[in-house]
Amino acid sequence: MSICPVCNGLREVYVLCPDCGQPMLENGREMDFYDDYSPYMEIDLMKMEDGHPDTNSGHKCPHLFRCPSCFKEETIFIKE
Ligand SMILES: [Zn+2]
Numbered sequence: 900m901s902i903c904p905v906c907n908g909l910r911e912v913y914v915l916c917p918d919c920g921q922p923m924l925e926n927g928r929e930m931d932f933y934d935d936y937s938p939y940m941e942i943d944l945m946k947m948e949d950g951h952p953d954t955n956s957g958h959k960c961p962h963l964f965r966c967p968s969c970f971k972e973e974t975i976f977i978k979e
């Protein structure tokens with residue numbers, strides 16, 4: 900089993916806003932936001948809900964970052 904180091908507090912990810920260069924703030928796992936964000940995630944999530952997680956592809960943990968300055972949102976995939 901692999902564990903996302905960011906979720907477990909083992910590592911911090913430092914992301915700079917591509918638009919204005921400010922350090923972006925982590926807003927948590929994208930899973931918590933997927934109702935109104937990133938339709939392309941729904942396929943993976945539905946797979947998990949069906950009890951058939953995709954075990955072939957490398958697990959990546961999506962983390963949502965938001966720029967405090969311009970409110971740009973970026974999803975960073977953390978390799979687990
Ligand atoms: Zn994570």
Ligand SMILES: [Zn+2]
Nearest residue numbers: 916919966969
């Ligand atoms: Zn920004």
